[in-house]
Amino acid sequence: MNKEKLLYENSKHALQSDNIIAITNRHLCSRPFMEQLERVCKLHPHAIVLREKDMPEAEYLSLARDVIALCKNMMCSACCTAL
Numbered sequence: 001m002n003k004e005k006l007l008y009e010n011s012k013h014a015l016q017s018d019n020i021i022a023i024t025n026r027h028l029c030s031r032p033f034m035e036q037l038e039r040v041c042k043l044h045p046h047a048i049v050l051r052e053k054d055m056p057e058a059e060y061l062s063l064a065r066d067v068i069a070l071c072k073n074m075m076c077s078a079c080c081t082a083l
Contacts, residue, residue, distance in 0.1 A: 020045040026052060037067060041076035048076075 022045045026033040050064055
């Protein structure tokens with residue numbers, strides 16, 4: 001296999017959704033956060049890291065529960081085992 005084809009095959013594998021870990025930052029979303037997360041869930045990433053460091057703990061816990069419910073609803077196994 002030539003070098004270019006090997007590079008293409010390796011990059012194609014690396015971009016498969018089961019190799020992707022999504023890390024959130026609600027401040028960077030151009031659309032509502034849960035809407036964006038729904039779009040991410042449709043891609044079935046390997047994992048979703050809810051990284052909202054500036055959020056108070058109670059608010060973070062509430063958001064985490066909403067995210068887990070969304071993931072379960074979307075049949076996205078990325079975060080169904082959290083909390």
